[in-house]
Amino acid sequence: MNRERTPEFKPGPELSRDEIRHYSRHIIIPEIGSEGQRRLKAARVLLVGAGGLGSPTAQYLAASGVGTIGIVEHDTVDVSNLQRQVLYTAQDVGRPKVEAAAARLAAMNPHITIVEHRCRIEADNALALLADYDIVVDGTDNFATRYLINDACVLSGKPNVYASVFRFEGMLSVFNLGDGPCYRCLYPEPPPPGFAPSCAEGGVFGVLPGTMGLLQAVETIKLITGIGRPMAGRLLRFDATEMSFRELELRRDPGCCVCGDYPTQTGLVDYAVFCGTGLGDGAGDAEAAPIERVSAQWLQQRLGQADALQLVDVRTLNEHQIVRIDGSLLMPVDEIEEHFHTLDRNLPVVCYCKSGVRSLRAAAFLAERGFRDVASLDGGIEAWTRDIERTDAVY
Secondary structure, rough: OOOOOOOOOOOOOOOOOHHHHHHHHOOOOOOHHHHHHHHHHEEEEEOOOOOOOHHHHHHHHHHHHHHEEEEOOOOOOOEEEEEEEOOHHHHHOOOHHHHHHHHHHHHHHHOOOEEEOOOOOOOOOOOHHHHHOOOEEOOOOOOHHHHHHHHHHHHHHOOOEEEEEEEOOEEEEEOOOOOOOOHHHHHHOOOOOOOOOOOOHHEEEHHHHHHHHHHHHHHHHHHHHHHOOOOOOOOEEEOOOEEEEEEOOOOOOOOOOOOOOOOOOOOOOHHHOOOHHHHHOOOOOOOOOOOOEEEEHHHHHHHHHOOOEEEEOOOOOOHHOOOOOOOOEEHHHHHHHHHHHHOOOOOOOOEEEEOHHHHHHHHHHHOOOOOEEEEOOHHHHHHHHHHHHHOOOOO
């Protein structure tokens, strides 16, 4: 394991005349100057995710002159992204995000290099992706990928500039720097599946990722130039509704399984299984997957039969009003404990949500309370609108 966790950034080549003009407002700051700008020029930053957080981070890193920016992103631009992912325009819908992002950043600053990694970051490619970069910026929105990025950073000796957003709240820290903690020191174990939904499931205030992504860019530039005090060992919590910031102290856990004094994990693992979102090699284990997952095609056929079926939408009222399956009963997952008694335990139940996370949680709840035939719609309303109704009524 690489224990050298405080990188040194050496100045790059001399700045050209055009670069001096481009970065003149930086260069005249005594704490940055020409040498600091040359450090930025020589730096290599890997941005994992080019969505709500990655959009502002990438733009400010590019504008500030970070010489090489790698972008890991497998997705394409969707119209629902435009509410917060400010790298993209309506003309980019359907285009690979990494391609659209690279074009936009290159147009902003012709003096930098953008490296496109059109792929998912996985346990089998993470260490190779990180190898050519100095700093990793985590712009993802799910626990499995956050744990993967953290562990890969610890094993590679790379700082991890972290942020997360949910509805109106955001968090920020720098992990794996010097004697500071890693992400696992803060969260040794992931929450139960569906307990903390992603932005796609729970929603996010459109400008919040802009605030937190901007702060990620600030921390990244501070690390490269050596100015100020980085957020290592500190966690910043931001509440947009109150416009308030709260700082908490974090300490490295000597017993942490990856960065502790005697680490027990020396490689990357199956993070979907670790976070309870995948079945892994134990897919046949009844305790690992007690809830049946049914396809949209199966549900369409089942709804066409005469036998009674209780179809339960466990999303919020706002989501239900955007798009729903005809005949479904609205019962938000957070309120299901109050209302599940209105369902008939003797009739089959199929729960659905946006993508199939919350519905698994709701179905498990019903199964624990005596419902004998309960299932979850795999892929949720997204699968239904894509495969059955074939509409663009998504969010």
